Amino acid sequence: MALGDDYITKEQLKERLGINDAVDDAVLSVAVSSATDGINTHCRRDFQKADAASARKFRATDAELVIVDDFHSTTGLILETDEDDDGVFETVWDAADYELEPLNGVVDGKTGWPYWRICAVGSRSFPTARRAGVRLTAPWGWADVPSNVVSAAYVIAEDVARLKDTAFGVGGYSEFGRIRARENPHAATFLQRYRRNTVRIGG
Known part of the structure; x- marks a missing residue:
């Protein structure tokens, strides 16, 4: 899987719904993609991963803290700063200059969370x-x-797929994407x- 990929497949959704034909394949493909997009928008993060490091x-x-996008490993990690505001990142930080959070x-x-906060702990500042x-x-x-994200993807995709059975094929919109008029509490x-x-990483 890669960043942007769906959390479940059309085939997995068909199995969950007990569908054995290809009549609604197009609808189900849209439902799966809509569920993924809705989850990412709602949570403000992408739960898939990139295997290779890239720069952002x-x-x-704050001089002592910078909030970044989620990253899952320190392999290939490079932290650089532009000290004189000229667009050139001339300073490479040593590992002793910062700590990654959540610790x-x-x-x-619960383990398995990515890092998304970098704290300056040495002599340098951001x-x-x-x-x-x-x-x-x-x-x-x-x-x-x-696993909870996968479970949510099934729930939301199921709702999106059933839109075709509502009046005029429209069930409304919510923060999870295009689903039935009422937001799914599950x-x-x-x-x-x-x-x-809403994530708390300390205390």
């Missing part, structure tokens, strides 16, 4: 000038898709702890 830029608003990849006692002053090279995403429960703005 970030803007620090040990643990949140609420530039907070006008340009995006931090460049991070890392393998983005999650090492493994959480999906919300599955995804609650994975929304970036």
Whole structure:
């Protein structure tokens, strides 16, 4: 799997729904993709992963902390900063200059979380000038898709697939994407702890 890939397949959804023909294959393919897009939008993150590291830029608003996209490994990790706001990342940080959070990849006692916060702990600090002053090279995403995310994908895809049975083929919209008019409480429960703005990593 790669970043942007669906969390379940059309075939898996068909098996769940007990469908043995190809009549609704197009509808089911859309349902699977809509579920994935809805989950990513709702949680503000992509739970798939990139195997190779690549560079992304970030803007620090605090000299001691920068929030970045999820990355699942320190393999190939390079942290650089633009110290004089000229668009050139001339300073490469040593591993002793920063700590990655959540510490040990643990949140609420559960392992397997990616890193998305970098704290300056040495003599260096993050530039907070006008340009995006931090460049991070890392393998983005999650090492493994959480089981709750997969469960939510099934629930939402099932709702989207059933839109064809509603009046005019439209069931409404929600923060999970195009589903039946009422937001599915089961999906919300599955995804609650994975929304970036609600995750607690300390205390």
